[in-house]
Amino acid sequence: MANIRMALLRGVCQMPAYAAQDEGYFLDEGLDLEIEIAATAGWVPQKLTADECQFSVMPWTRVAVAPGRPLVLLAGSGFEEAAIVVRTGIQESEVQRVAIPLRGGIKDLTAMGLLRSLGWAKAEILRQPSGDGAIISL
Numbered sequence: 001m002a003n004i005r006m007a008l009l010r011g012v013c014q015m016p017a018y019a020a021q022d023e024g025y026f027l028d029e030g031l032d033l034e035i036e037i038a039a040t041a042g043w044v045p046q047k048l049t050a051d052e053c054q055f056s057v058m059p060w061t062r063v064a065v066a067p068g069r070p071l072v073l074l075a076g077s078g079f080e081e082a083a084i085v086v087r088t089g090i091q092e093s094e095v096q097r098v099a100i101p102l103r104g105g106i107k108d109l110t111a112m113g114l115l116r117s118l119g120w121a122k123a124e125i126l127r128q129p130s131g132d133g134a135i136i137s138l
Contacts, residue, residue: 007043
């Protein structure tokens with residue numbers, strides 16, 4: 001059995017990797033996996049190139065912090081997700097304040113499009129440094 005270390009973040013986009021670990025998919029493939037949780041995506045490229053981890057699920061932000069590093073992309077989703085998290089008991093029509101990522105990037109554009117499609121264009125918008133920060137801020 002091969003021992004590997006995977007770097008993950010605390011985020012919605014990382015859920016498939018966490019679920020695969022919990023369901024035993026890596027063990028089924030002969031991989032003894034240890035998950036290391038990185039504080040930010042910016043630290044993961046250095047961990048990969050220093051062999052501190054051998055695999056990762058990373059958002060697009062790795063491109064900004066890892067120019068010239070010899071990283072190999074195995075697969076990609078082809079899109080960015082936008083998670084909508086609403087307090088229990090609140091109706092869509094009652095939403096008055098929404099937290100979304102800072103301006104710039106696909107998550108901002110995706111979130112803004114989603115807000116418009118839900119009829120929340122007049123909601124107060126709170127900008128947060130990350131998608132996950134936006135989710136937990138309300």
